[in-house]
Amino acid sequence: MKSVLPILTIVGAILLIWVVAVIPMNMHLTADQAQRDGLVVAPATPAERQAFSGLGLSFANPDLIPLTYNLDRPRLPSPHQVAGEMWDTIALRNVTSRQSLVYHGWVTLSATLVGFVIGTTLGILLAIGIVHNRAMDMSVMPWAIASQTIPILALAPMIIVMMGQFGIQGLLPKAVISAYLSFFPVVVGMVKGLRSPDAMQMDLLRTYYASSSQGFWKLRLPASVPYLFASFKIGISAALVGAIVAELPTGARAGFGARMLVGDQYGNPLVTWAALFAAAITAAALVAIFTAMEKLTLRRMGMAAA
Amino acid sequence: MTGPALISVLAVWAVGWFINARLAASRVADTRLVRLLVPVIFGLTLLLIWELLVRMTGVSPIVLPPPSMIADRFANSLPILWADFQQTIIKGAMTGYVIGMICAFAVAILADRSDFLTRGILPVGGFMAALPIVGIAPIFVRWLGSDWQSKAAVVAVMVFFPILVNIVAGLRDTSAMQRDLMRTYGAGYWQTLFKLRLPAAMPFIFNGLKIATTLALIGAIVAEFFGSPTVGMGFRISTSVGRLALDMVWAEIVVAAIAGSALYGAVVWVEGRVTFWHPSQRK
Numbered sequence: 238m239k240s241v242l243p244i245l246t247i248v249g250a251i252l253l254i255w256v257v258a259v260i261p262m263n264m265h266l267t268a269d270q271a272q273r274d275g276l277v278v279a280p281a282t283p284a285e286r287q288a289f290s291g292l293g294l295s296f297a298n299p300d301l302i303p304l305t306y307n308l309d310r311p312r313l314p315s316p317h318q319v320a321g322e323m324w325d326t327i328a329l330r331n332v333t334s335r336q337s338l339v340y341h342g343w344v345t346l347s348a349t350l351v352g353f354v355i356g357t358t359l360g361i362l363l364a365i366g367i368v369h370n371r372a373m374d375m376s377v378m379p380w381a382i383a384s385q386t387i388p389i390l391a392l393a394p395m396i397i398v399m400m401g402q403f404g405i406q407g408l409l410p411k412a413v414i415s416a417y418l419s420f421f422p423v424v425v426g427m428v429k430g431l432r433s434p435d436a437m438q439m440d441l442l443r444t445y446y447a448s449s450s451q452g453f454w455k456l457r458l459p460a461s462v463p464y465l466f467a468s469f470k471i472g473i474s475a476a477l478v479g480a481i482v483a484e485l486p487t488g489a490r491a492g493f494g495a496r497m498l499v500g501d502q503y504g505n506p507l508v509t510w511a512a513l514f515a516a517a518i519t520a521a522a523l524v525a526i527f528t529a530m531e532k533l534t535l536r537r538m539g540m541a542a543a
Numbered sequence: 544m545t546g547p548a549l550i551s552v553l554a555v556w557a558v559g560w561f562i563n564a565r566l567a568a569s570r571v572a573d574t575r576l577v578r579l580l581v582p583v584i585f586g587l588t589l590l591l592i593w594e595l596l597v598r599m600t601g602v603s604p605i606v607l608p609p610p611s612m613i614a615d616r617f618a619n620s621l622p623i624l625w626a627d628f629q630q631t632i633i634k635g636a637m638t639g640y641v642i643g644m645i646c647a648f649a650v651a652i653l654a655d656r657s658d659f660l661t662r663g664i665l666p667v668g669g670f671m672a673a674l675p676i677v678g679i680a681p682i683f684v685r686w687l688g689s690d691w692q693s694k695a696a697v698v699a700v701m702v703f704f705p706i707l708v709n710i711v712a713g714l715r716d717t718s719a720m721q722r723d724l725m726r727t728y729g730a731g732y733w734q735t736l737f738k739l740r741l742p743a744a745m746p747f748i749f750n751g752l753k754i755a756t757t758l759a760l761i762g763a764i765v766a767e768f769f770g771s772p773t774v775g776m777g778f779r780i781s782t783s784v785g786r787l788a789l790d791m792v793w794a795e796i797v798v799a800a801i802a803g804s805a806l807y808g809a810v811v812w813v814e815g816r817v818t819f820w821h822p823s824q825r826k
Contacts, residue, residue: 239662240662240663240666242659242663243659243660243661243662243663243664244662244663244666244667245663246659246660246663247660247663247664247667248667251667312685312686371567371568371572372560372563372564372566372567372568372581374567375563375566375567375572375577375578375581375582376563376567376581376582376584376585377582377585378582379582380582380585380586383804385757386756386757386803386804386806386807387757387760387799387800387803387804388757388760388761388764388799388803390761390764390765391760391761391764391765391776391777391780391795391796391799392796394768394780394781394784394792395780395784395789395792395793395796397784398784398787398789399606399607399789402603402606403606470673474673474674474675477675478675478677481675481677481678482677482765482768485765485768485769493678494678497678497681498681498769500681501681501682501684501685501769506682506685509681509682510682512678513678513679513682516674516675516678517674517675517678520673520674520675521670521673521674524673
C-alpha cells in the first residue's frame with residue numbers, strides 16, 4: 238500500500254490545523270476563566286478583551302495557551318477531549334445506559350438499517366419493472382432522476398409529524414425517511430446496471446433462444462452487481478444522514494441526532510462533538526462493510542474490480 | 544377506504560396508465576414531446592389520486608393537505624416564500640457553494656504539484672464526502688450566529704469534499720502522451736495546466752459541481768433547523784410542522800424542488816458551454 242503514507246500525511250495535517258485552531262477559538266473563554274481564577278490577563282476586563290481577536294489575545298497571553306486545551310465547555314474542543322469523551326461514553330458506560338453512545342448509536346443504526354432494507358428492496362423491484370416495461374420507464378425514470386437534484390431530506394420533519402398523527406412513533410418514521418433516501422439512488426444505479434449488458438451480449442442470449450427471465454437471471458442481474466454495490470454505498474450513507482436528521486427537529490430523546498441536539502441546547506459541546514464523530518465512524522464502518530462485500534462478491538463472480 | 548373512493552382512484556390510475564402505455568408503445572414514443580408528456584401525465588395522475596384520496600376518504604386535510612390546498616397556499620404566500628428563498632438559497636446555499644468551490648479549487652491547485660499529496664487527498668476526501676457532515680450544523684450555528692453566515696459555512700464544508708475529489712481526480716486524467724505533447728511545445732507548468740489539464744478535468748469537475756448543488760440546498764435547509772432568524776425555508780418548515788400547517792411545509796418543499804432543479808439545470812447549462820468538445824455533449 239503505497240498510499241498509506243500520503244493518507245497519514247493528510248490526516249495529520251487536518252489534525253494539526255485542528256490543534257492549532259483550538260488556541261484562538263478558546264482564548265476568550267480561557268482568559269475569562271483565568272481572570273476568575275485570579276491569574277493576570279493582559280487586557281484586564283472581558284469588555285476590553287472583546288475588542289481583540291482570538292489570535293491577538295493569544296499573542297498577548299502566551300502563558301494561557303496550555304489552558305485552552307482543557308476547558309470544561311470549550312468553543313472548539315481539542316482532539317484529546319473529544320477522544321476522551323468518546324472513550325468515556327462508548328467503552329466505560331453500560332450499553333443500556335442513556336449516557337452510552339452505543340445505546341444512542343443503536344437507536345439510529347437500527348432505523349437506518351430497517352429503512353435501508355425497505356428502500357433498496359423497493360428500489361431493486363422498481364428498477365426491474367422499469368427495465369422490462371417501457372411505459373414504466375418513460376413515466377417513472379425522469380422523476381427518479383429529478384429526485385436526485387431535489388433536497389427531499391427537507392420532507393423529514395413532516396413525515397415524522399404526519400406519522401405521529403396516525404399514532405406511529407419511534408423507529409418506523411425514521412426508517413421511512415431512510416428508506417426513501419436510499420430508494421432513489423438504488424433505482425437509478427440498478428436501472429443503469431440492468432441495462433449495462435451491450436447489444437452483442439443480448440444478441441448472444443437471443444441466439445441461445447433464452448427467454449426474457451433467463452436473460453434476466455443469467456445476464457442482466459449478474460451484470461448489475463457492480464452498479465448495485467455502488468448504489469448501496471451511496472444509499473447507506475444517505476439513509477444514515479436521513480435517520481440522524483429525522484431525530485433533529487422533533488425532539489427525539491435517543492439517537493445520534495438527539496445527542497447532538499442535547500449537547501447544543503445544554504451548552505455541552507463535547508457531547509455534540511462525540512456524537513458527530515461516532516456518527517462519522519458509523520458511516521465509515523457501514524461503507525467499509527459494503528466495500529468489503531463488494532470486493533468479495535466481485536471476486537467470487539470473477540468480476541474483480543480493476 | 545370507502546367504495547366510491549376506491550373505484551374512482553382505480554379509474555384514474557387505469558386511465559393515466561392506459562394513456563402512457565399507449566404512448567410508450569406508439570410510433571411517436573421517441574419524439575421529444577412524448578418523452579416529456581409521459582412523465583407529466585404520470586405526475587398528474589399521482590396528484591389527482593392524492594387529491595381524490597384526501598377528499599373522498601376521511602383523512603384530515605391538516606395531516607395530508609391535498610395538492611389543491613398546497614397550490615392555494617403557494618399562490619397566497621408568494622412574498623413569504625420569496626423572502627425564505629432569498630434567505631436560504633441565495634444567501635445561505637449559494638454563498639456557501641461559491642466559497643466551498645473556490646476553496647476546493649485553491650486546495651486542488653496547491654496540492655496538484657505534489658503527487659504525494661494528491662494520492663493522500665483522493666481517499667481522504669472521498670471518505671469525508673461519505674460522512675454525515677450536516678451534523679456540524681449545530682456547532683457552526685453556535686460559532687457564527689443564527690443568520691445566514693453559519694448556513695453558508697455548513698454548505699461550504701459540505702460541498703468542499705466532493706468538489707475537491709473530483710477536481711483532483713480530473714487533473715490526473717490526462718494521458719502521458721498528451722502531457723508529452725505539451726512538453727514538446729515547450730509549455731511550462733501553468734500553460735499545461737490551463738491549456739490541457741484543466742479543460743480535460745472539466746467533465747469531472749462539473750460532475751462534482753452537480754452533486755454539490757443538492758448538498759448545498761440540504762445543508763442550508765437542515766442547518767436552519769438548529770436556529771435561524773425568523774425567515775428561511777428550514778425555519779419555515781420546522782415552525783410550520785410545529786403548528787401543523789403542513790400546507791405551508793409542502794409549499795416550501797415545492798420551492799426547494801424548483802430551486803434544486805434550477806440550480807442543477809444551471810450547472811448543466813454551463814457544463815454544456817464549457818465542455819462542448821466532450822463526447823457526452825455531442826447531439
